[in-house]
Every structure is written in structure tokens, then in C-alpha cells.
């Protein structure tokens with residue numbers, strides 16, 4: 001494996017991690033707000049808060065890790081994406097900031113208000129929408145070079161069917177991932193009312209999630225034929241992914257093995273993510289930037305990989321401890337422990 | 343919007359974001375150490391007051407961390423958005439500490455989550471205290487790593503530029519640049535000092551507002567003692583920072599001191615105004631600048647006139663330097679008087695006016711942090727990477743920076759006001775007296 005591939009794999013892992021944990025977080029916020037509006041708050045709020053509270057900051061670090069690692073391994077991306085993404089990325093940052101801060105303010109500071117809950121829920125939809133524009137831009141066609149500097153064509157981006165399909169996909173995926181996870185979590189907590197409600201949400205969002213995902217592939221045909229062709233070459237990965245999807249829906253439908261259902265879901269998204277990433281290879285930004293011409297120098301790459309391995313040695317035991325104390329601790333999950341924050 | 347405007351607004355937005363982040367970041371670096379010390383004292387002395395101190399500070403800390411995290415995420419992304427050319431170059435040479443910083447965050451975030459939710463989980467309180475150690479280490483190391491990046495900007499090394507191409511990159515040599523030792527030490531120690539004085543000023547404020555509880559007195563005394571230690575360390579390391587500047591960035595020191603002609607036995611100029619290149623109304627301490635720069639009274643200090651005109655930083659950094667040093671000296675003196683006065687039971691240290699001075703200590707320390715960073719960053723101008731890349735060549739070419747500046751200004755306003763309101767409400771709602779009672783009865787087994 002070349003250093004370039006190793007670097008992008010590390011970043012891919014963290015991006016995928018962020019997609020999963022952040023989706024759970026964003027979706028949970030939305031369901032919480034939705035249940036407030038529909039008067040079902042008493043069913044969901046407790047279960048959602050018990051999961052989110054100890055881990056929200058960890059979710060954010062996944063994102064930071066990804067963009068810092070990107071600049072480290074592929075410094076040229078800082079130039080191309082930095083110049084073009086000013087507006088969409090700034091909007092995402094602002095929403096993320098409001099969301100993160102108000103989560104802390106309400107959870108620890110006792111600032112409780114319906115308005116904030118709803119605002120919080122909505123930011124959970126706008127953030128994936130604005131972040132997903134990066135994906136759209138990477139497909140090419142929206143950035144042109146003017147006087148040697150890259151410039152983003154906002155109007156083209158805003159009116160492109162591809163960009164809207166990706167936005168819709170990001171929303172359905174967020175809600176689906178989150179609902180499946182929370183169904184399992186609620187079941188783990190022996191909270192039947194919440195399990196039932198979340199199971200319903202999971203089933204509702206399963207269809208739209210798979211349809212919009214398929215829709216992207218169709219859109220790609222018109223937008224970036226080269227990428228489309230490479231996607232088709234990897235059809236078997238997508239097929240496997242669909243099989244896993246069917247498995248998740250089956251388990252949820254039959255009210256069984258919710259843990260397995262979530263595992264299959266992670267597998268489904270991992271395969272699709274891998275297939276998408278592999279077909280994007282070697283481009284980081286069509287057609288200007290590839291893995292190879294944006295890669296950092298040899299000595300920095302080696303230093304980063306060494307730091308990464310040392311870092312993982314520190315992180316994995318810590319994450320394990322966190323999960324054991326909260327996610328897998330029956331007493332805590334069921335709410336029998338009176339573990340109030342500080 | 344033309345490119346000149348992009349540059350101007352990028353500067354303003356960077357200044358705004360960093361100046362805001364640094365307040366919360368400094369508290370984030372220093373407060374875990376203070377919590378740790380309080381909890382440790384509490385466990386050792388079996389004194390509920392100190393334990394409750396640690397617990398209440400933790401609650402407030404969570405709020406400041408949240409703002410620190412979101413503004414940090416903002417600055418992290420903004421660096422690439424506003425200074426793409428710089429980040430491309432820096433990414434090649436100094437990405438290593440930036441990358442290591444994320445591990446420090448990770449470590450801190452995980453254990454903070456565990457720590458705040460396990461207050462009553464362990465029979466043995468010491469085990470709970472152990473969980474705080476990674477939080478404090480993670481926070482301090484994020485400061486260490488980011489400060490290394492900043493030090494690199496002042497004293498870049500570890501690579502060669504051949505025809506505009508970077509060659510022979512050595513990440514470790516870049517990390518251990520000459521600016522790094524003093525800068526890292528100064529940033530860490532000032533963060534501890536500031537946190538101690540901020541917590542002390544809360545204690546002093548409660549005492550002034552009528553609560554005469556020994557809880558606040560213990561908090562105040564403990565924090566002033568720590569503040570004293572760290573403020574002395576700050577001044578000592580600040581002196582080393584001056585020596586670093588004299589050797590590696592003489593133009594910054596000369597501009598900060600309005601030192602125009604190279605001379606031996608140079609005087610230290612405090613305050614004053616500049617009138618057509620002449621210093622007026624200033625306080626001059628003979629030979630003190632030579633001592634600050636080289637450690638001996640008659641050493642020669644390079645003057646500003648020896649540098650090309652377009653490489654001289656703005657002269658107003660003089661006031662930034664003076665403010666920082668004045669506050670540093672003032673706080674050391676204040677803490678010294680308070681600590682000695684408390685031991686010797688001098689009456690005036692419990693008087694109203696003296697306590698108001700203690701209340702002022704927190705905000706003043708934060709001002710010193712801000713002026714210190716402005717001094718460093720403005721004093722490096724016109725360079726973003728000293729001697730290599732000018733600030734004007736590093737900025738983004740994208741338009742819309744002005745609109746983003748407006749949006750971010752609103753964001754920081756909301757976050758700033760929000761965090762203060764939440765913190766005040768949080769501590770109003772449960773008073774110390776009430777909480778101490780609750781805990782006592784909980785222990786006695788009345789509840790649960």
C-alpha cells in the first residue's frame with residue numbers, strides 16, 4: 001500500500017466514523033424536536049439525552065480530526081477547498097457552533113425552552129445539508145480556475161439537481177441511521193414505548209434512504225460520466241450493501257435482534273462509502289486535484305502515520321472505557337444509576 | 343469585493359475568532375488543574391467544602407469547554423478558509439503538531455465525558471480524581487501543540503525553499519524551533535495564572551455580595567496562593583521571552599519598546615506617546631531593556647532603524663506590551679500582599695476595597711492574555727511566516743469574507759452572552775449553602 005492510499009484510508013475511517021456518530025446525534029435532535037411538537041416528548045427525551053450527554057464532544061472531535069488530517073496529508077486541499085468553500089463551510093461552522101453550545105447550555109445549564117429544542121432539531125438537518133455540498137463540489141463542474149485561483153460557481157451549485165439529490169440523501173440517511181440506532185438503544189434500555197416509536201421512525205425512513213441513494217447514481221450519469229462508469233464497475237459492492245440493508249429492515253420489521261440490525265446498517269453504509277470512495281479515486285476534486293499531486297512530502301507523511309498509530313494506542317482503550325461505562329453499562333442505560341452530571 | 347478587501351476582512355475575522363477563542367481556551371487549559379487541586383485538597387483534608395468547590399467549578403467548566411470547542415472548530419476550519427496559501431505551505435511542514443493536537447482533544451473529550459457523569463459512581467473518591475488527570479493533560483497538551491504551530495510562524499525552520507519548492511522537510515526540527523520553549527512555557531503558565539485569578543475573583547465577588555461562608559474564603563485563599571506562584575513563574579518566563587525576542591526577532595522587541603537607535607545600556611520605556619518619532623511623557627528605567635534583552639545592563643540592543651521600513655511591525659504594540667507587563671507585575675504584587683496579609687491577619691485584606699481589587703484580578707488577567715497575543719501576532723507583521731510568507735500573500739482570494747465576518751460576529755455575541763447568562767443562572771439557582779446541606783443530609787442517609 002502506498003502512503004497516499006494509507007493516508008486517505010485513515011481519513012476515510014474518521015470521516016465514516018463522523019458520518020455515523022454525527023448522524024445519530026443530528027437525527028436524535030430532530031426526533032426530540034419532532035416529538036416535542038407532536039406532544040410525545042415524554043417518550044423520547046430521556047432516552048435521547050441519556051445517550052447523547054456523555055458523548056457529544058467526542059462526536060465533534062471526529063470532524064476536527066478529519067479536516068486537520070486532510071490538511072496534513074493533502075496540503076493542497078487546503079488551497080483548493082479552502083478558497084472555494086468559504087461560504088458553505090462557514091455556514092456549517094456557525095450552525096455547528098450554535099448547536100454544540102446550546103446543547104451544553106440546556107443540558108448542563110438548565111436553559112430549557114421549547115424554542116431551543118426546536119432550533120436544535122432543525123440545525124441537525126441544516127448541518128448535513130450544508131456539509132454535503134462538499135461532496136457535490138468534489139464531483140467537479142462547479143469550480144473553475146480564474147487567473148490561476150479556483151472560484152466556486154454558487155448559482156450552478158444551487159440549481160444543480162445533483163446537489164439537491166445529495167442534500168436529500170444526507171437528510172434521509174441521517175434520520176434512518178439515527179432511528180435504527182436509537183431503536184436498539186431504547187430496547188437495550190428496556191423502554192418499550194420509546195422502542196416502538198423509534199422502530200416506526202426507522203421503518204418510515206428506510207424507503208426514502210435507499211431510494212435517494214439509488215437516485216444519486218442516476219444523477220451521476222448526467223453529471224460526471226467518468227465517475228458513473230467507475231461506480232457501475234463496482235456494482236457488486238453496492239449489491240452487497242443492498243443485501244445488508246434488507247437485513248436491517250427485516251430485523252426491525254420482525255422486532256428482533258436490534259443490535260444486529262444496527263450492525264448490518266453500519267456494514268451497509270460502510271460498503272457504500274467504500275464503493276463511492278474507491279470510484280472517486282484518484283480524484284479529490286474533479287478534475288483538478290488527485291491524491292497524488294496533492295500529497296505531502298515523504299517525511300511528513302511518515303511522521304503523521306507514526307503519530308496516528310501512537311494516538312490510536314491512546315484512544316482505543318479510552319473509547320472502550322467510555323463505551324463500557326455508558327453505552328454498554330446496563331445500569332446506566334436503563335436509568336437505574338442516578339448518574340447526574342457533576 | 344477586491345482582493346485587498348478580502349485581505350482586510352480575513353485579518354479582522356481571524357483576529358475576532360482567535361481573540362474570542364483564546365478566552366475560553368485559556369480557561370479550558372487552566373481550570374482542570376484548579377479543579378484537580380481543589381478535589382485533591384478536599385480528599386486529603388476530608389473537607390466537604392473543597393470537594394463541593396471542585397464540583398461546582400466542573401459544572402461551570404462544562405459550559406466554557408463547550409464554547410471553547412465550537413469556537414476552536416471554527417478557527418480550525420477558518421485557517422484553511424481564510425489563509426489557504428499559508429495552510430498549504432504550513433500543512434507540508436508543521437502539520438504534525440496540529441494533528442497531534444486532535445489526539446489531545448480526543449483524550450480530553452472522552453475523559454471529561456466520563457468525569458462529569460461519574461461523581462457518585464465510585465466508593466473511593468480517589469478513583470474519580472484519577473479520571474480528571476487525562477482531562478488536565480489533554481487540555482494542557484492541546485495548548486502545547488497549538489502553541490508550537492504558532493511558534494513556528496515566528497521562527498520557521500525545518501525545511502529548505504528551493505525555487506519556491508519545499509525540500510528537505512523535517513517535521514521534528516520544525517516543531518522544536520527556537521521560539522517554542524519560551525512560548526509554550528509562557529502560554530501554559532499564564533493559562534494557569536489566569537484561571538486561578540478568575541476563580542479567585544468569583545470567590546471575592548460572592549464574599550462582597552454578602553455570603554460570608556467559609557467556603558468562599560477557602561476558595562479565595564487557595565486560588566490566590568496558586569495565582570501567586572503562577573504569576574511569579576509568568577514574570578520569570580516572560581523575561582526569557584524577551585531574551586528570545588532579542589536574539590531571534592529583534593524587530594519585534596524594538597517596536598514594542600520604541601527603541602529606534604541601537605545602543606548599549608538601553609532604557610526600558612513604559613507608556614508615553616510618540617510625537618513625530620520622539621518619545622514623550624514616558625517612564626524610562628535606565629538600562630532595563632538591556633537587562634530584559636540580554637541579562638546584562640550594558641549589552642547592546644538592536645534598534646528599529648536597522649530594519650527595512652517595510653518589515654517594521656506597527657508601533658502601537660508598545661501599549662500592548664506595557665499593558666501585559668503592568669498587569670503581570672500588578673497581579674504578582676496583589677497576590678503577594680493578599681497571601682502575606684492573610685497569614686499575618688492584616689485587617690485591610692478583608693476590607694471592601696481590597697476585595698474589589700481581587701474581583702478585578704480575573705478580568706485583568708484575561709486582558710493580559712489578549713494583549714499578549716495581539717503583541718505576538720501584530721508584532722510579527724508584515725509576515726505570517728516570518729521571513730518567508732507575507733500576510734498579504736497568504737489571504738484567500740474569495741469574495742464574501744465581509745458577510746462571513748458579520749455572521750461570525752453575531753455568532754460570538756450570541757455565544758458570549760449565552761455562556762455568561764447560563765453561568766450566572768446556574769450558580770444563582772443552587773446556592774452553596776443549600777448544596778452543602780443537601781450533601782450533608784445525603785451522606786447521613788436521609789435521601790435515597
Ligand code: HDD
Pocket residue numbers: 496521524525526528529532535536576577579580581583584587594666667669670671707708710711712713714715716717718721
Ligand atoms: C496573564 C497573562 C500574561 C501576563 C501577566 C504576562 N504575559 Fe507575556 N504573554 C502572554 C500572557 C501574559 C501570552 C498571551 O500568553 C503571550 C502571547 C504569545 C505567547 O507566547 O504568550 C505573551 C507573550 C509575551 C512576549 C512575546 C513573545 C513572542 O512574541 O514571541 C513577551 C516578550 C512577554 N510575553 C513577556 C512578558 C513579561 C516580561 C511579562 C511580565 C510580567 C509578561 N509577559 C506577563
Ligand code: HEM
Pocket residue numbers: 353356357358360361364421425428488489491492712715716717719720723726733
Ligand atoms: C496557526 C495558524 C495561525 C495563523 C495563520 C495566524 C494568522 C494571523 C493573522 C494573519 C493575523 C492578523 C494580524 C494582523 O493583521 O495584524 C492574526 C492575528 C491574531 N492571531 Fe494569529 N495566527 C495563527 C495562530 C495563532 C494562535 C495559535 C493564536 C493564539 C490564540 C493566535 C492569536 C492571534 C490573535 C489574538 C490575533 C489578533 C491580533 C490583532 O489584533 O491583530 N494566532 N493571526
Ligand code: HEM
Pocket residue numbers: 057060061064363364366367368369370371406407408410411412413414415416417418421447448451481482484485488489529533
Ligand atoms: C490557531 C489557533 C487555534 C486553533 C486552530 C485551535 C483549534 C481548536 C479546535 C479545533 C478546538 C475544538 C476541539 C474539539 O473539538 O474538542 C479547540 C479547542 C480548544 N483549544 Fe484551541 N485552537 C487554537 C488556539 C488555541 C490556543 C492558543 C490554546 C491554548 C492556549 C487553545 C486551547 C484549546 C483548548 C484547551 C480547547 C478545548 C476546549 C476547552 O477545553 O475549553 N487553542 N481549539
